[in-house]
Amino acid sequence: MFYSTRLKIVVSFLAVSLIGGTVSLLVGTRLLYTSVLNEAGMRVGLDLNAAREIYNNRLQEIKTTLAVLSQDPATALAFRAGDVQRIQSRLEIARKAAGLDFAGISTPAGAPLPKGEGAKNRDGGAPVLNPAVELALSRKAPVYGTVVLSPEYLKFEDQDLADRARIAAVPTLRAASREEKEEGSGLALAGAAPVFLDGKVVCLLYGGILLNRDVTIVDTIRDTVFHNETYKGRNIGTATIFFEDLRISTNVLTPEGKRAIGTRISAEVKNAVLDEGRKWTDRAFVVNDWYLTAYEPIEDIRGERVGILYVGVLEEKYGDIRRNAFTIFIALTILGMGLSVGLGLFLASRIMGPVYRLIEASKQVSAGNLSPPIDLDRAPKSEIGILQKTFQEMLESVRERYRRQKAESEIQLLQSEKQASIGRLAAGVAHEINNPLTGVLTFTHLLLRRKDLPEEVRKDLETVAQATERVRKIIKGLLDFSRQTALYPEPLNINNLVRSTVALVENQALVKGILLKFEPGENIPPVTADSSQIQSVLMNIFLNALDATNPGGSVTITSRLQSLSEKAGPRGVELTVTDTGCGIPPENITKLFDPFFSTKEVGQGTGLGLSVSLGIVERHGGTIRVESEIGKGSTFTIWLPVEGQKG
Amino acid sequence: MKILAVDDEPIVLQCCQRILEDQGHAVRLVGSADEAIAAMKLDPFEILLVDIKMPVRDGIDLVREIKEKWPKTSILVMTGYATSETVRRSRIVGADEFIAKPFTPEELLEKICSILSKGGCR
Numbered sequence: 074m075f076y077s078t079r080l081k082i083v084v085s086f087l088a089v090s091l092i093g094g095t096v097s098l099l100v101g102t103r104l105l106y107t108s109v110l111n112e113a114g115m116r117v118g119l120d121l122n123a124a125r126e127i128y129n130n131r132l133q134e135i136k137t138t139l140a141v142l143s144q145d146p147a148t149a150l151a152f153r154a155g156d157v158q159r160i161q162s163r164l165e166i167a168r169k170a171a172g173l174d175f176a177g178i179s180t181p182a183g184a185p186l187p188k189g190e191g192a193k194n195r196d197g198g199a200p201v202l203n204p205a206v207e208l209a210l211s212r213k214a215p216v217y218g219t220v221v222l223s224p225e226y227l228k229f230e231d232q233d234l235a236d237r238a239r240i241a242a243v244p245t246l247r248a249a250s251r252e253e254k255e256e257g258s259g260l261a262l263a264g265a266a267p268v269f270l271d272g273k274v275v276c277l278l279y280g281g282i283l284l285n286r287d288v289t290i291v292d293t294i295r296d297t298v299f300h301n302e303t304y305k306g307r308n309i310g311t312a313t314i315f316f317e318d319l320r321i322s323t324n325v326l327t328p329e330g331k332r333a334i335g336t337r338i339s340a341e342v343k344n345a346v347l348d349e350g351r352k353w354t355d356r357a358f359v360v361n362d363w364y365l366t367a368y369e370p371i372e373d374i375r376g377e378r379v380g381i382l383y384v385g386v387l388e389e390k391y392g393d394i395r396r397n398a399f400t401i402f403i404a405l406t407i408l409g410m411g412l413s414v415g416l417g418l419f420l421a422s423r424i425m426g427p428v429y430r431l432i433e434a435s436k437q438v439s440a441g442n443l444s445p446p447i448d449l450d451r452a453p454k455s456e457i458g459i460l461q462k463t464f465q466e467m468l469e470s471v472r473e474r475y476r477r478q479k480a481e482s483e484i485q486l487l488q489s490e491k492q493a494s495i496g497r498l499a500a501g502v503a504h505e506i507n508n509p510l511t512g513v514l515t516f517t518h519l520l521l522r523r524k525d526l527p528e529e530v531r532k533d534l535e536t537v538a539q540a541t542e543r544v545r546k547i548i549k550g551l552l553d554f555s556r557q558t559a560l561y562p563e564p565l566n567i568n569n570l571v572r573s574t575v576a577l578v579e580n581q582a583l584v585k586g587i588l589l590k591f592e593p594g595e596n597i598p599p600v601t602a603d604s605s606q607i608q609s610v611l612m613n614i615f616l617n618a619l620d621a622t623n624p625g626g627s628v629t630i631t632s633r634l635q636s637l638s639e640k641a642g643p644r645g646v647e648l649t650v651t652d653t654g655c656g657i658p659p660e661n662i663t664k665l666f667d668p669f670f671s672t673k674e675v676g677q678g679t680g681l682g683l684s685v686s687l688g689i690v691e692r693h694g695g696t697i698r699v700e701s702e703i704g705k706g707s708t709f710t711i712w713l714p715v716e717g718q719k720g
Numbered sequence: 721m722k723i724l725a726v727d728d729e730p731i732v733l734q735c736c737q738r739i740l741e742d743q744g745h746a747v748r749l750v751g752s753a754d755e756a757i758a759a760m761k762l763d764p765f766e767i768l769l770v771d772i773k774m775p776v777r778d779g780i781d782l783v784r785e786i787k788e789k790w791p792k793t794s795i796l797v798m799t800g801y802a803t804s805e806t807v808r809r810s811r812i813v814g815a816d817e818f819i820a821k822p823f824t825p826e827e828l829l830e831k832i833c834s835i836l837s838k839g840g841c842r
């Protein structure tokens with residue numbers, strides 16, 4: 074099958090761009106994704122720090138609120154004056170202002186005072202303790218931090234809080250299972266500040282925020298850190314506060330769109346962060362999606378790990394980055410392929426253009442047109458250009474040779490025409506001369522017949538006659554020459570030539586029922602002769618012999634090395650052709666080599682054969698003679714001189 | 721015998737006349753084919769000597785006509801330029817003998833004899 078170069082070039086370009094594109098696509102997207110994830114991971118780590126700051130800020134608000142009030146001398150004085158109400162109302166105002174979930178005054182013993190009229194009053198029984206208060210009391214210094222509040226305490230402070238704190242654990246994938254199905258305790262940011270009077274703690278002011286189901290902190294984180302960015306309707310950034318492994322405050326949403334309160338953290342993360350106290354950054358499956366997440370432990374005021382702070386970034390966004398990158402890469406690859414096909418075609422036509430022109434030119438040349446009308450001049454500077462140049466040079470040399478050959482053959486033609494015209498001229502002249510020559514010859518002979526010539530006159534006339542004979546011979550020679558074909562002599566093996574000629578007439582002999590045999594002589598050296606002309610002589614004589622012989626007869630051919638005359642003379646080959654035909658009448662033998670002599674019917678033979686044969690043999694320096702007997706047959710003897718010999 | 725010689729070359733005609741009259745033949749000479757026909761019409765000859773190469777009408781044509789009209793006539797064709805083609809053409813139109821110019825008296829007489837006896841002479 075023919076695969077055009079253009080196709081090969083285009084396919085190569087395509088393959089390169091395809092391979093290149095695919096490799097860079099795979100490698101590139103992978104690298105891109107990995108680095109993007111790394112960046113995101115780092116970012117998440119930073120986001121966690123920011124979240125922690127926001128968490129602490131909230132604590133700071135509590136601190137500020139309580140600090141102001143507790144350190145205000147008016148508070149202490151009011152207490153000494155027994156005006157608890159006043160303190161309580163001021164505290165209440167501050168609480169609302171700061172957005173605290175609870176606030177109160179506690180005795181130096183640590184027991185929280187009742188809230189006011191109508192509030193439940195707990196006298197007696199075990200005091201419900203606020204850990205912050207406890208710690209502040211023991212340290213006699215303000216305490217702020219994360220605390221765990223018991224359900225009873227919460228109930229004491231506010232029934233709503235207790236309700237809020239109640240979170241049912243929802244079964245989640247990958248979470249560590251826990252026995253309790255419901256949580257009642259609450260995680261809170263709390264602070265307690267003692268009020269001093271004369272150096273003694275007269276009471277404590279406390280307040281705090283319940284983190285369970287709180288939305289402010291996590292949403293602030295989301296808004297501040299993540300700028301409330303959304304991706305396909307979901308928030309990119311999420312934050313969660315865990316109480317132990319339970320999600321108590323979060324903006325991670327369930328598939329239904331609700332905050333995923335009550336879901337649990339995966340066991341793996343719990344182990345690392347809560348149990349071992351490590352920070353955790355990784356992609357993690359949170360509730361329903363994959364997030365790039367960061368976790369760190371939340372310690373309470375006593376330094377125990379009680380919860381986990383989490384921020385997470387929706388991985389999908391980055392997944393989409395990867396998908397987009399992938400798409401762009403594919404698009405680029407396809408574009409690249411398109412470009413490469415275009416480039417390939419262009420290049421192919423640039424390269425192949427000259428080649429096609431060359432092919433076209435070659436076709437024209439083989440069709441015979443040595444000057445193809447195709448512009449081969451715009452040769453590129455490359456191997457193709459060299460090919461073109463070489464082609465043109467070759468063409469030029471072919472044309473040159475053609476021209477030379479034509480010139481030579483024209484010269485030859487001219488020469489042969491000249492020869493022919495000379496021949497014609499000679500023939501014409503000879504022909505013309507023959508007429509007056511007839512006159513000279515005739516009258517000289519007629520004169521010689523006279524009986525009354527003086528001796529000297531007779532002698533002179535004979536001289537004239539001889540001279541005229543010579544002229545006749547010259548003219549005849551000239552005519553023969555102008556008629557003859559050129560002689561191309563070469564060393565000839567006579568036996569081989571006879572054999573091949575016999576082969577040519579074998580069939581005729583067979584058909585006529587004549588026995589044809591050749592008895593070659595041995596050790597016959599080569600004869601210098603024109604093989605085709607000698608062959609025509611042989612043919613002539615063989616055919617004559619066959620014609621003369623009747624069916625049942627035979628024609629025998631022999632060859633032998635022989636001198637011209639029996640003992641002496643130059644060496645040559647003697648060929649005899651003997652037939653058992655009817656023989657030749659004596660009166661015809663002399664006329665045999667007469668150009669017009671023929672015993673055949675009109676139209677059968679030309680009568681010229683033997684005279685031409687004689688001419689050929691004589692031109693080779695040889696002879697032909699005939700012997701014949703009526704009724705017995707005839708023998709033609711051809712003698713040709715051997716190489717180097719002359720007849 | 722009555723012999724008619726046809727040749728556009730006078731010297732040749734003269735030769736024929738001298739040679740043949742010496743032998744006792746009656747020779748008439750004409751210079752062209754048309755004259756030959758005219759002569760034949762007047763008084764048919766037994767032997768004709770015809771030169772092949774003649775202007776206007778060549779010898780071959782004349783031989784053909786003579787042989788058509790006077791089949792018993794014997795014709796000797798003369799030619800100054802013998803080729804196989806000439807010979808062939810002559811034979812085809814029915815010439816009896818050929819002779820190449822230049823010829824000696826002896827040669828001509830021999831040919832005439834051969835015509836007359838249609839076979840061996842001497």
